[in-house]
Amino acid sequence: MIEIIKNWINKYRLHLLVWVIFILYESFSIGLVFHVFGNPITYIVHYIIIIVLFYLHAHVALPWILKNKKHIFWRLPTVLFSEIGAFLLLSFYADQLLILKHILPNPQPLTLNYEYNLRTLFRELYIIGYATGYYYLITYTIEKRKTNELEKQRLNDIIYRQKSEQELTKAQNAFLKAQINPHFLFNTLDFVYHSIVELSPPAADAIITLAEMMRYAIDSDKMGEFIPLSDEIDQVENLVYLNQIRKNHKLLFELQYQEEVRRFYLIPLVLLTMVENIFKHGNLTEKNHGAIVKIYNQDGMLFIETDNLINNQIRPAGNHKGISNTEQRLKYAYGEDIVFSYKATESNHFIVRLGIPADLLMPPVSPLKALPGIDK
Structure with missing residues (x-):
């Protein structure tokens, strides 16, 4: 349980820090201006209501409002009036409970009059404003992260494509070399054959046999899936002949x-x-x-x-x-x-x-x- 709490605090430490600063700033500002500091329980109850409203508006209400732009014109006022009404009632009944428990001093009966509603409404609207700003901030951050990921993926794709093109070029060059080198070899063997055919007919026959075997081996990938067994038998006879000469x-x-x-x-x-x-x-x-x-x-x-x-x-x-x-x-x-x-x-x-x-x-x-x- 302690480990879960530690992980939660670590995950939301920035939120906690901002709320602590906000609560301290607001509490001390009001207390210094009006020379009134309330009971800590009063602050805790009201700030719980404020924080719940803040995150509900940012993570639930606004995404639902903006989900379908055709319905914004009726969803927006419906949500705002609902949030305002809920905040007024929750604040009012929270104060009633605090007064009942003698935590919040109030010599006169508390009523939902104009002054109370105006003061609560003002607080409600700027909390909704902060929540709206927070929503667009996290939306921008998420979109920015997605854009960065897409850009990173695009760059990786470009790098991969460039590497693939380089590998393809290397393969093409290797293929061309493989095309050139055998021709050079066969031409050389043909030259040697004609040079020694009169001097040593057996050696000339060996060269022609070797050239035939090498051509067979080089062209094996072009023969098709199946070849006549007679072709392999002929090459075996050539192989035997060359080894016998050696x-x-x-x-x-x-x-x-x-x-x-x-x-x-x-x-x-x-x-x-x-x-x-x-x-x-x-x-x-x-x-x-x-x-x-x-x-x-x-x-x-x-x-x-x-x-x-x-x-x-x-x-x-x-x-x-x-x-x-x-x-x-x-x-x-x-x-x-x-x-x-x-x-x-x-x-x-x-x-x-x-x-x-x-x-x-x-x-x-x-x-x-x-x-x-x-x-x-």
């Missing part, structure tokens, strides 16, 4: 696939990621432990299986992050109907197995061909 054709790697699987459509960079994982983490030089990739269609499912010896001289990086990301992409594209597993065996082999329902891998249908009446 290792003087000593890598033990075998790619097996049924010709019919080339017609399936798959999300990009699935097979390629699985094969890259073999070259990155596998040991392809041990006899009887060569890496193998199998792609086949069985029981209405497309299966891709890889098996390779783990290279223990290479510290695992990313905890098979590439394989995990591929799994997430596959589940997003095909749902939970896929089969995807990977594990390390006791013989130190790493095996990955992917199965996707074949009916999910059909060629995408052209919107025009899908319309009734259009020849397929």
